[in-house]
Amino acid sequence: YMQGPLTPSPGIHPTYPYKVVLLGSTSVGKSSLAYRYVRNDFKESLPTVGCSFFTQTLHMEVATVKLEIWDTAGQEKYHSVCHLYYRGAHAALLVYDITNKETLNRAKLWLRDLEKEFLPDEIVIALVGNKVDLAAEREVTTEEGEEFARTRGLLFMETSAKSNHQVNDIFMAIAQELLQREQKARAPSPHGRSAVSLGESRVRTGCCQP
Amino acid sequence: MAADVHKKKGWEVPNGSLTPGDGQHTERSESPTPGLAQGTEPGAGQEGAMFVHTRSYEDLTSPEDGAAVARSPEERCGEPGEPTTMEQISKDFSELSTQLTGMALDLEEEMRQSKEGKLEPSPQTTRRDSVLSGKEEEDVTMDAWRMHRKHVFVLSEAGKPVYSRYGSEEALSSTMGVMMALVSFLEAEKNAIRSIHADGYKVVFVRRSPLVLVAVARTRQSEQEIAHELLYIYYQILSLLTWTQLNHIFQQKQNYDLRRLLAGSERITDNLLDLMAHDPSFLMGAVRCLPLAASVRDAVSSSLQQAKAKSLVFSILLSGNQLVSLVRKKDQFLHPIDLHLLFNLISSSSSFREGEAWTPICLPKFNSSGFFHAHISYLEQEMDLCLLLVSTDREDFFTVSDCKRRFQERLRRRGVHHALQEALRTPFYSVAQVGIPDLRHFIYKSKSSGLFTSPEIEAPYVREEEKERLLGLYQYLHSRAHNSSRPLKNIYFTGPRENLLAWVTSAFELYICYSPLGTKAGAISAVNKLMKWIRKEEDRLFILTPQTY
Numbered sequence: 205y206m207q208g209p210l211t212p213s214p215g216i217h218p219t220y221p222y223k224v225v226l227l228g229s230t231s232v233g234k235s236s237l238a239y240r241y242v243r244n245d246f247k248e249s250l251p252t253v254g255c256s257f258f259t260q261t262l263h264m265e266v267a268t269v270k271l272e273i274w275d276t277a278g279q280e281k282y283h284s285v286c287h288l289y290y291r292g293a294h295a296a297l298l299v300y301d302i303t304n305k306e307t308l309n310r311a312k313l314w315l316r317d318l319e320k321e322f323l324p325d326e327i328v329i330a331l332v333g334n335k336v337d338l339a340a341e342r343e344v345t346t347e348e349g350e351e352f353a354r355t356r357g358l359l360f361m362e363t364s365a366k367s368n369h370q371v372n373d374i375f376m377a378i379a380q381e382l383l384q385r386e387q388k389a390r391a392p393s394p395h396g397r398s399a400v401s402l403g404e405s406r407v408r409t410g411c412c413q414p
Numbered sequence: 415m416a417a418d419v420h421k422k423k424g425w426e427v428p429n430g431s432l433t434p435g436d437g438q439h440t441e442r443s444e445s446p447t448p449g450l451a452q453g454t455e456p457g458a459g460q461e462g463a464m465f466v467h468t469r470s471y472e473d474l475t476s477p478e479d480g481a482a483v484a485r486s487p488e489e490r491c492g493e494p495g496e497p498t499t500m501e502q503i504s505k506d507f508s509e510l511s512t513q514l515t516g517m518a519l520d521l522e523e524e525m526r527q528s529k530e531g532k533l534e535p536s537p538q539t540t541r542r543d544s545v546l547s548g549k550e551e552e553d554v555t556m557d558a559w560r561m562h563r564k565h566v567f568v569l570s571e572a573g574k575p576v577y578s579r580y581g582s583e584e585a586l587s588s589t590m591g592v593m594m595a596l597v598s599f600l601e602a603e604k605n606a607i608r609s610i611h612a613d614g615y616k617v618v619f620v621r622r623s624p625l626v627l628v629a630v631a632r633t634r635q636s637e638q639e640i641a642h643e644l645l646y647i648y649y650q651i652l653s654l655l656t657w658t659q660l661n662h663i664f665q666q667k668q669n670y671d672l673r674r675l676l677a678g679s680e681r682i683t684d685n686l687l688d689l690m691a692h693d694p695s696f697l698m699g700a701v702r703c704l705p706l707a708a709s710v711r712d713a714v715s716s717s718l719q720q721a722k723a724k725s726l727v728f729s730i731l732l733s734g735n736q737l738v739s740l741v742r743k744k745d746q747f748l749h750p751i752d753l754h755l756l757f758n759l760i761s762s763s764s765s766f767r768e769g770e771a772w773t774p775i776c777l778p779k780f781n782s783s784g785f786f787h788a789h790i791s792y793l794e795q796e797m798d799l800c801l802l803l804v805s806t807d808r809e810d811f812f813t814v815s816d817c818k819r820r821f822q823e824r825l826r827r828r829g830v831h832h833a834l835q836e837a838l839r840t841p842f843y844s845v846a847q848v849g850i851p852d853l854r855h856f857i858y859k860s861k862s863s864g865l866f867t868s869p870e871i872e873a874p875y876v877r878e879e880e881k882e883r884l885l886g887l888y889q890y891l892h893s894r895a896h897n898s899s900r901p902l903k904n905i906y907f908t909g910p911r912e913n914l915l916a917w918v919t920s921a922f923e924l925y926i927c928y929s930p931l932g933t934k935a936g937a938i939s940a941v942n943k944l945m946k947w948i949r950k951e952e953d954r955l956f957i958l959t960p961q962t963y
Contacts, residue, residue, distance in 0.1 A: 230678055239768055251678035252765045254773020254788075257811070275769065279678040281654060285774050288808060 219268040222382050224375075225290045227314045228299035229307040230278030233334040236365035237299065238275040241375050246366050252277040255289050262379055267386075269379045287321065295328040295378045300349075302333045302362065303341040308349070315356065328381045330359035332374055337364040455921035456949040457860030457867065457956040464740050464960040465701070465864035466747040466779070554581035554589075564640075565630040566647060566687060569594055571623065572669040577647075577680065579687055583673060593628050597621065609637045620644040624664035625651070634886050636893035639697070643690050646751070649778045650686050653755050654679055657782035685762035686755075691882055693735055695757075697892055698923070699750055700859045700866040704736040705843050708953035710833040715739045715961045717824035721817040722963040725807035727786065729817070733798050733838055735761060737865075737957070744962040749779035750864050756788075760800050766790045770818070772811050775804075789814040793822060798838060842870035848947045850940045852929040854912065857888060858948055859923045860956065867948065867955040874911075888925050891916040895923070906934055913937060 226234040235249045235256065242258045255276045262269040274289050276282065290296060298314050300307040311331065318329060331353040333344060346362055353360035359381065361374040452458070552559050559581055567586070568577040573594035575583035583590075597619060600607045610617040618640040620627040627644040635643075652660065655675060663670050690696045706714075718729045718741045727746055731738040735757045742748060755777070760766060774785040789803040789811065801821070803814045825831055845853055847869075855875070859866035875884045887909070895902050895918045905916040913928045915937045926944065928937050952958065 235765065235768075243768070249768075250681065250764050252771075253759065253763050253790075254771055254775075256765065256769040256771050257815070258769040277678070277773075281675040281677075281679070282774075285808070 217267060219270060220383070220386060221270040221272060222294040222379070223272050223274065223292055224295045224297065224378065225274045225276065225293045226297045226299060227276055227286070227290065227311075227318075228278055228297075229301070229304075229310040230280075232278065232299045232301040232304070232307050233365050234278065234297075234299050235275050237297070237332070237334060237363065237371055238273055240365040240368060240371045242273070244368070246368070251279060254282060254285075260375070262376075264379070264383065267383060269383065271375065271379065287317070290318065290321070293322075293327060294382055295330070297330050297332050297374070297378070298358075299332045299334055300344070301335050302344045302349075303335055303338050305343040308333075308344050308352075312352070315358075324357070325385070328359065328378055328385070329356075330361065330374055330378055332360075333362040335364060335366070336362045336369055337367045452921040453862045455860050455862065455919075456945065456952045457858070457865055457958075458862040458921070459956075459960050460958050463863050464742060464748065464957065465753075466749040552581045554585045563632050564687070564691075566644070567593065567628045567630075568647065568651070569626050569628070570664065570668075570670070570672060571626060574669055574671060576625065576651075576672045576676065577683055579684065593619075594626060597626055608641075611637075616640060618644065620648065622648045624661060635889050636897075638896075638898070639889055639893055643687070643696070646686060646690065646696065646754070647683060649751060650683055650755055650758070651676070652778040652782055653752075653759070653776045654682075656776040656785060657778065658784070682759060682762045686758045689735070689758055689761065692878075692885060694857055694866070694868060694885060694888060695735065695750075695754060697885070697889055698857065698859050698866050700864050701750055701753055702736050702866055702868065703955060703957055704733050704738045704837060704841055705867075705954050706738065706837045707833065708958070710830050710837065711739060711957065712959065713828045713830040714825065714834065715741060715957075715959075717821055717828060717830075719961045719963060720824060721821035723805070723810065723813045723817050725805040725810045726803060726814065726817065726963065727806055728802070728804040729821075730756065730802040730804070732757065732760070732800050732802065734841055736841060738799070738834075739957070739961075741961045741963060748777070752777035752779045756802060760790065760802070766800065767792055767795075770815055772814075774808065777804075787811075787814075789818065791818060797835065798841075799834070845869040845872065848944055850943055852932040852936060853940055853944065854927045854929060855884065856924065856926040856944060858925075858944075861921055861923065863956060863958075865956050884927060887912070887914055887927070891925055906937070915941065917941065 226238060228234055230251060235252050236246060238256070238258055239249070240246055242260050252275060255274050258273040258275065260271045260273065262271065274293070276286055276289050296314075296318055298311040298318075300311040315329065318327065331349060333346070333349045349362065350360050352358075359374070359377055361370050361377065363370045363374055365371055562580050564579070566577070566579040567575070567590055569575055569590040571594070573591045575587050575590045577583065578586050578590075597607055606621065607619050609619065614632055616629075616631050616635075616637055618629045618631070618637050620641050622645075625648060627648055629640045629644055631640055633640075655663075663672070663675075695702055714731060718731060718739055721729070722741075727743045728748055729739075729741040730753070731740075737753070740748070740753075756775075759775070765771065769791070771788075771790040773788055773790065775788045776782060776785050785808070786804050786806060787808040787810070789801075789805065791801055793799045793801060801818055803817055805814050807813075825834075845855055855869060855871055857866060857868045871881050871884060875881050887907075891905055891907060891914055894905055895916050901918075902916075903918050905914075907914040907916075908930075910930065912930050913932055913934075915924075915926050915928065917924045924941065924945070926937065926941065928940065932940075948955065
């Protein structure tokens with residue numbers, strides 16, 4: 205896979221754990237995306253209760269990336285606990301359903317919440333238009349999603365968990381971006397995140413790192 | 415008042431006077447016949463009970479309890495905080511209540527926004543026509559809709575629909591308006607409507623402010639039993655929202671549409687109603703254990719006990735709707751109703767099959783004002799073994815997740831994995847094992863442990879309706895035995911298709927279903943034989959040595 209401008213440091217192969225959170229309205233396919241990515245399978249699932257936790261380890265050339273994926277419930281009653289799930293996240297997937305315009309609006313509201321909680325450099329955010337297999341019922345054009353993502357500096361991809369379209373790619377793009385930021389932060393000037401040793405020593409104290 | 419007294423027992427003096435004296439312990443092992451004293455009957459735990467002690471459904475539906483529920487939140491809030499016995503928990507709960515304030519604030523914000531129309535419209539329009547639920551929305555004007563054996567409606571005091579078992583709530587809003595009008599009309603006279611009996615129907619009302627629950631049933635259940643089921647529905651809603659939040663919402667906005675918050679959870683309520691129609695656990699107010707060799711269960715329980723964490727209150731392993739093991743924090747007792755709600759939650763969602771779930775959950779009988787956080791996961795993909803770890807700390811996911819890992823490791827090391835798998839292959843036993851030819855089925859509940867045992871329902875009760883009919887007969891006997899004005903201890907019921915016998919003592923309840931050709935004398939000798947069999951098998955059918963951390 206493409207490695208970007210990363211240069212492997214000889215002898216060191218660090219492991220980076222990253223917290224990735226899936227956010228979006230009810231039944232846009234968050235759980236299906238997670239399930240496709242982690243198990244490479246598709247099944248229609250019932251609404252998530254609370255949230256589900258998965259891990260996926262990626263062995264990349266310069267580092268091992270351990271994605272800790274938090275798949276949240278889209279139902280309104282869980283919104284008040286959602287910040288609990290996205291606190292301390294390194295990346296967020298804002299998922300909407302391309303056949304339901306309202307879900308994009310809701311994704312924009314999630315973005316607003318995230319922007320309140322995080323500084324721009326603190327989190328990688330991807331806008332994900334799911335269900336491209338239902339192209340005939342499309343309500344949101346690719347351009348519209350793309351344009352919004354561009355203006356707000358988000359990664360963007362349209363996916364289908366059902367037909368396995370670009371699901372792996374979006375997670376990989378996130379992992380790449382996270383690693384690049386890591387590299388940048390560790391590189392010449394030792395400030396920002398590099399002040400903290402990020403490898404194995406990053407000890408977790410709870411589900412959400414402050 | 416009985417209800418209040420027993421509740422206090424549950425909290426302040428764990429197992430109170432119900433703990434058998436030492437003398438009774440020795441008697442127990444010597445005597446194969448059932449002790450009539452509570453605590454020595456077959457299935458009674460040797461080291462006290464796991465559950466809050468419940469008598470039967472009276473404590474749910476008696477007017478005293480109604481009053482208790484209405485004024486209980488503050489009390490309940492205080493109860494678990496008894497400083498002498500529960501310092502740690504009291505600390506945990508003060509944290510919980512802070513979190514709750516946070517939630518309430520969020521909610522206010524949400525409601526304000528919704529007034530301004532910023533949020534998306536509530537998603538309930540997609541409710542049951544969705545492919546996922548597999549349930550078509552019914553036309554409420556059709557006869558088929560009217561023919562359902564039991565309708566259940568939940569509405570707010572403003573008369574707004576909250577839930578309907580069949581058909582869409584929107585289509586029923588005028589019906590629910592009439593129901594609310596009935597309730598209010600009588601209330602204006604300082605009275606309360608409890609039920610209407612007409613034309614083979616029972617219409618039963620349960621008022622739990624700010625909600626009103628109504629059932630329209632053609633079943634043979636008593637009014638008391640139907641009210642009991644409605645209370646389960648009420649508790650189920652509390653388990654998603656907490657009593658505090660529910661009240662806060664309606665105090666802020668009387669005509670709030672609660673379906674917004676319950677969206678996506680209707681299937682949990684649907685499932686609970688279906689479950690109550692065929693699982694005797696709810697009727698008995700008790701929990702059934704997976705039959706398991708005592709040595710295996712002990713190994714599982716101690717593995718569970720060792721995989722503890724500071725924030726854990728309950729560790730529960732279950733299979734289907736049967737309990738495999740339950741370990742609890744010292745001095746903390748689970749109420750069977752709360753455990754039933756957890757069973758229902760797990761059986762109604764396939765989403766727990768994947769990954770590890772972490773969800774806020776209120777156990778309303780334990781404390782209706784706050785959320786626990788539950789870690790829910792299946793041990794293995796192909797194995798019907800679900801682990802539930804209930805924590806007071808919502809930040810503790812990774813610690814609790816590690817408890818699961820440690821538990822699995824210990825299971826492996828003790829080598830009981832295979833035995834567990836074997837036991838799961840036959841989760842029910844056959845009544846033939848008892849060796850009484852005319853005996854078809856039975857339910858035996860040990861009152862002091864809150865556990866019951868029952869064989870698989872076999873021929874001639876094969877079809878679903880026949881199984882429900884059998885449960886209906888048990889329901890009938892149960893309601894006669896527990897009738898609040900005229901309770902019965904012994905009932906012998908002769909029917910055209912079977913004979914039944916009920917025997918209710920202070921220590922146990924036994925219901926047996928017997929061939930219609932059998933005699934009363936035969937049934938009585940069968941009871942003796944059956945009780946001996948249960949005594950002999952008790953360490954396999956019950957959890958006799960419940961563990962605490």
